[in-house]
Amino acid sequence: MDPRRSQLPPPPGLVRQMENDAQWLKENGFGTPEDGFRRVLNGYKPPVQEQPRMGRNGEASRSRLEPGQIPAQQSQRSAPKTTTSANAFGSSHTNTFGSSHKQAATQEDSLFIPDTRQTGIPPNPAWHEDINLSDRAMKDAMKDLNKGSLNQAKQKLLSLKDCIDRCEKDYKGRVPAPELIKKLREDVHIAEVQLTVNKYLCRKTRIFDNGLARIFAGQYRVKYPWDLQEDSRQLYTRWAAQIFEVDLLRGIITGKEKDRNADRIDPNWPKESCKYYGQGNLVIGQWWPTQLCTVRDGAHGAAQGGIYGEKDKGAYSVVISGNVYDDVDNGNEVWYSGTESKDNKPTGATERLFETCTTIKQPVRVIRSCRGDKKNPYHPEMGLRYDGLYDVVEFRCVKPETALYKFRLVRQQKQFPIRYEDNEARRPTAQEIDAYLKLRERGCA
Template sequence: MAVIEDARSRSQVNASRPTTPPPAPVPAAAHTASASPPSAPPVADLSYIPGPRTTLAPEDTVKGADYPNVEQPEPPKWYNDIPHGTLQKSPRPLPEVDEHLNKIISGIKNCINAVGRKTAPSPADFEKINDGIHRAFFLDLTATTIRKRRLLHNDTGLPRVFCSTLSDGVEYPWYLKEDAAELYIKWWSRDTDPGLFRGIRLGRPKNVRLGREATVDKFLPNYTGRRHGDFHGNGPLRNGQWWPSQLCAMRDGAHNATVAGICGDSIGAFSCVMSGGSYPNIDRGEEVWYYGTESEDSTRPTDSTQYMINSSRSHEPVRLLRASKMTTEGSNDFRPAEGLRYDGVYEVVGYEIKNVAKQVHLFHLVRLPGQTPIRSSGPGVRPTPEELEALAKIKIEKKYLA
């Protein structure tokens, strides 16, 4: 008989909410796990994307542990400390770089001017800012260029978009605010490397013809930009933030392990990844039924499972990442087209022991209110076309690694 524990004994819990998962609403023939990923948006031409950096300018040394308070943004010390003479002598950015930075700067200015004229900002200006931000993640620029173009200034830069107290009454789309804040946090930390796999040495694919074994991706030994994910809540992460691999998510502090699906401590889980596994999870977007791991000891759960049990008691929020290769019961409209996407924080509201001998627990997670929507479709979908194109280019290059 299954053992059930309701982690929410509080009076405000909706009594009608099921503690066991509903049946998947799919035909019997399709009940096995995985549906095809959502169709990707049209891919943008990003032929200008630079290759990975091998060296960084001194002013671009990243400080991974630092990140700003986006509710009350202030330019970082390194930004303010760049001498005026250095700014004057710095070369003009390449035209393809300047073009996309100008989309952000001029788009913000146009929106502010429109509100000043008591008219609604043009959707075309929102789209221009959106396009500029998405491409800016992949621009080969320096910290000096960011400072020279005043992109972290509160009066002219990215804070105008994501910070409501600085927006001058402009109602930017929610997904535009999220991405502007993500780019701001990256640049604020002096991370100007445009590579998806920055800080990581890519492994080689197996080549039978050459008698070569595969090697795995791993962190570069001298990389200083890694954040650690041993915290509860969002931290510096933004809803919809995307990575091409779990190692990249680990680099940015979204998760704390390269393989394990659950990370945490005695208080509760920091994060969990919905990926492939022996048991198909159930994904309803705002509600998820997520399996812990099998234990070899029938008297106690694994450490990973225990982290989730702890969360059910402490009510600490758990970061949830969805992977493109996740297996779920029935169809799934929330799977990213590639890689892993951060979909915000959830609360573990209960669990059920499905297999006592193997200590397999099924956890019920509910997405906390007040967050922006899951970015699985629509104009705010992640990964963006630019991210997909950059990953496609890297996949081709990886085939020819020496």
Template sequence: MADELKIDGTPWWRNVNMAKIEKAQRLSQSHKPESRPASPPSIVAAAPSTSTSTSAVLVAPLSYVPQRRTKLPAEDTIEGGERLEIDLRNPEPPRWHKDISLDKVRRAPRVPPGIEEHLNKIMSGIKKCNEAAARGLTPSPDEFKKINDGIHRAFFLDLSAMAIRQEGLLYNDRGLPQVFNSTTVDYPWYIKEDAAELYIKWWQKDTNPDLFRGIKLGRTRNDRIGRESAADKLDPKYNRKKGDFHGNGHLRNGQWWPTQLCAVRDGAHSATVAGICGRAGEGAFSCVMSGGSYPNIDKGDEVWYYGTESDDPSRPTDSTHHMIESCKLKTPVRMLRASKMITKGSNDYKPKEGMRYDGLYKVVGYEVKDLAKQVHLFHLVREPDQGPIRNSSPAVRPTPEELDALAKAKIEKQYLA
């Protein structure tokens, strides 16, 4: 197969339904002030025109960010899939994978060529790395990059469970476990993390590539700010995860979401608005570094994080109390950083957009900053051996593909950040 499927010289995954996007932009510019930031140029790269008209532009119809699904394939009837615990040290293909017999695979329609060629890049990259290791050689960095880029784009391929089964992506001997569980190839740590994240997603039969799967997008008039604002909510029909547990659970270092509501959908956090989640007697499960009345201090592996104000000067809020309990119990707290977080001084750790999971922190101490309002400042230290915070290349999250998908959502779905 060709090294890169191209259309008029443009990689297929960069052609993001240009006609619809350009039309939406023209309408947007005719109704919005000119001061509105332009859409990212990375998603407005049309193929060269062959028309005699200077204004006409031909665009390729392919996109690696598909339209939002309205109907699932027959084998994907449970959106969100099986919510079972996965042992990544000794992975086994899931039940739904085993239930698709070889006879069904043989009778199934072929995976669309563009998608198949893309997935083959991941599989061929793994194969070439294994072959190099078998000869006692170090795999080419180009193969690592190909696998890395392939995994990032695979999150946005419109696949069915059958296609995953056909391509063998969940098999231990040739699929994604060959990356995150390899004993012969020294893959970069961030590639292992993302391969494991993709494996978990597909293992659970979560084949929907939509960033906002399980979310009902909406908007409402906000008189306080004088414009419309987001009014998104969780879809009760979606089989979402709960976030009331200590530790990483199924989450991976650097996992990213466009909004806090999406993080709640995947069980990284439990509250759609609140920054601290926990339970009395167990401490905090997770906290979000976002906006607030007090600027937090973020030094990466060390954070000074403010609790919430209390209306009762005799006791802190429940959220603050959860953090106090975590300090006493020494239980780890999941830390999520938001792009809109407010901190004292410059911040090199916040994501460019959305919300990123940065691993487990211990609450090592705290002090009361305002007794009348029961405002507490907590000192958190990141647990060792989790891999670096993913705020810079080549491990940075969100990835370019995630940013492109979010940019498209803002245009096509009129998503309000």
């Protein structure tokens, strides 16, 4: 253990554990509580203790407890409960696929619900099923679907579905021909940032269950590339939530300053909570033009800060930028810097990562910013990109006088690769880059 850790107070989440361990050391002949506490700070771990408990026959039995561990009866009352709800935020709601979930006991409990992906074709959104093709509103909307940009969008969606039909007809159990995959990628990427659609067009073309879901659901035994599946899922999720705007800064009220500090989220925009563990509805490679857009979409919770979390719950997400601290970013492993304080006490942001590393043990979402080392290949060329879940496995003090710590983040296995390489899976896509450059011309990026 790095001896420099003992020069600073321990993270708050460790104090109670250390006090219990120090008391054990005193009781077993290791000196005063202060001596024991000092030994604990420097890495000493007391052996496992035995705690008596009553068996069925009334005799005392033994159960193994670590120093400071909560007995089983108490831990069952205080440990977060696991529920089967897919709601990541503990509130009763109807999700974008139209299925309802019961309210979890507390928000804290719901944070520990593991993220799960639906398999197979998901049910259509509730609003989609509520549209009757024979209704007056639908008939009126049909007149607009044959005009201008909506008509162009309709032709694009029908072309995309036709391409899917060809893949399923001719390439079951195989990877479709390169020209078909190229066309599908292009259609999905164009739809993400250029295609003007509305709920009536989605209903008319059946783009959900009979379109995009056929790419990522895996029911038709066509081996679509994983990046195409992820991008189709991202588009599906956005449209299912009735977010049809293609402006990269949708939901953002832009200020006059060029540094974007005056930008803010429109108070009328649907709020997305960032207070959850795991990936949620994000996909590997999801991209945004500004950090405020990551807040809008529930990926990160701070418009400027690099670490986002809550006291006693640890960190939920971090942004790797490298423009202030000397982070070491090797892709699947990162030495990430906490924030410096004005004295030798860790900042609140640093404490969140302490909690994640030592007690919470939940992975953090890692978002990479273009504002890093330009020579580092893992940073996107512009904007910010979601690169997956990382475990916080250890930390070390590098500057005691300002309580600056570095944390070792290790990318979890069984995730899709980071989308940084110069190939078809790279994000941002060519269409996103083009849209971003247009924002720059407007002075909005």
